[in-house]
Amino acid sequence: MIDVVLNIVLLLFLLTMAVSILFIRHLMAMAMLFGLYSLLTAALFLVLDAPDVAFTEAAVGTGISTVLMLATLAITGIHKEKRPKIHLPALLLCTLVGGLLVVISLDLPPLGDEQSPALQGVAKHYLEKGKEETGVPNVVTAVLASYRGFDTLGEVAVIFTGGVCVLMLLGHWRQKPSVKVKNKIRITSR
Amino acid sequence: MESVLDLVLGHFNYWAVIALLMIGLYGIIARQNLLKKLACLSIFQTGVFLLFISWGYRHDATVPILAEGFSRYANPLPQVLMLTAIVVGVATLAVGYALIVRIHKAYGSIEEDAILEKDQQEQE
Numbered sequence: 195m196i197d198v199v200l201n202i203v204l205l206l207f208l209l210t211m212a213v214s215i216l217f218i219r220h221l222m223a224m225a226m227l228f229g230l231y232s233l234l235t236a237a238l239f240l241v242l243d244a245p246d247v248a249f250t251e252a253a254v255g256t257g258i259s260t261v262l263m264l265a266t267l268a269i270t271g272i273h274k275e276k277r278p279k280i281h282l283p284a285l286l287l288c289t290l291v292g293g294l295l296v297v298i299s300l301d302l303p304p305l306g307d308e309q310s311p312a313l314q315g316v317a318k319h320y321l322e323k324g325k326e327e328t329g330v331p332n333v334v335t336a337v338l339a340s341y342r343g344f345d346t347l348g349e350v351a352v353i354f355t356g357g358v359c360v361l362m363l364l365g366h367w368r369q370k371p372s373v374k375v376k377n378k379i380r381i382t383s384r
Numbered sequence: 385m386e387s388v389l390d391l392v393l394g395h396f397n398y399w400a401v402i403a404l405l406m407i408g409l410y411g412i413i414a415r416q417n418l419l420k421k422l423a424c425l426s427i428f429q430t431g432v433f434l435l436f437i438s439w440g441y442r443h444d445a446t447v448p449i450l451a452e453g454f455s456r457y458a459n460p461l462p463q464v465l466m467l468t469a470i471v472v473g474v475a476t477l478a479v480g481y482a483l484i485v486r487i488h489k490a491y492g493s494i495e496e497d498a499i500l501e502k503d504q505q506e507q508e
Binding site for chain 1: 390391393394395396397398399400402403404405406407408409410411413414415416417419420422423424426427430433434437438439440441442443445446447448449450451457458459460461462463464466467468470471472474475476477478479481482483484485486488493494495
């Protein structure tokens with residue numbers, strides 16, 4: 195029972211944080227709120243029995259994301275957002291989609307339900323046979339590295355592509371050599 | 385009365401997630417500042433993570449690490465999927481930030497309307 199209460203309190207905090215991220219106009223403060231938001235998400239994951247996800251969110255979401263956002267702020271040097279206007283079509287669209295989703299959510303299994311379809315099938319197999327088949331007591335690790343190893347390989351490929359993209363976009367290494375090459379050609383042609 | 389309370393307790397997570405998704409969606413469409421758009425994209429992403437983790441939760445269960453004396457564990461499958469998604473999400477965010485830095489270099493602004501104005505001026 196305490197789990198459920200804690201869960202609701204944290205969710206309310208999270209919603210407050212999300213709304214304040216949307217409305218705050220000082221971008222530095224937004225970055226700080228964003229870090230807090232990620233930390234709250236990590237706490238929520240812990241309450242919902244997902245410690246591995248909580249670790250990752252705390253390290254990657256709170257740490258790296260916030261640092262990247264602060265770095266972008268530092269490079270661009272812009273700290274204030276222009277006064278935003280209310281976007282009526284977007285507001286209408288969001289209310290409509292949100293309302294539809296709430297109606298649909300009534301058909302979802304309630305939180306912690308034993309008959310939930312997510313618990314049937316392969317998840318049951320992982321819990322019952324995981325230790326036997328992989329020898330790892332942490333089922334999340336067993337699934338991540340053994341049953342779904344190719345998934346993780348794909349993830350690494352995505353991160354690599356992301357890293358290459360960032361390097362190509364920022365491209366300091368590309369501009370300097372090309373200048374040097376030009377100078378060299380000039381010198382030799384003279 | 386009892387059934388209403390059960391309904392609210394059982395579905396509050398979903399409603400909070402939907403609210404998060406809609407806050408994120410509204411921010412992505414309505415906010416002009418590119419950095420804020422990315423933050424809202426991230427809020428949207430976190431909403432999806434929370435939805436999956438809520439699906440993995442079981443009453444009176446413990447974390448999915450097998451040990452003596454426990455027989456009920458949370459569902460590990462959504463957790464694994466979200467572990468992958470979090471890391472991929474940060475990779476996308478990093479590319480987004482790099483794009484913002486480049487746009488700022490080229491246009492001197494990260495406000496959408498200012499960038500569009502500059503583009504139109506150049507075309508004329």
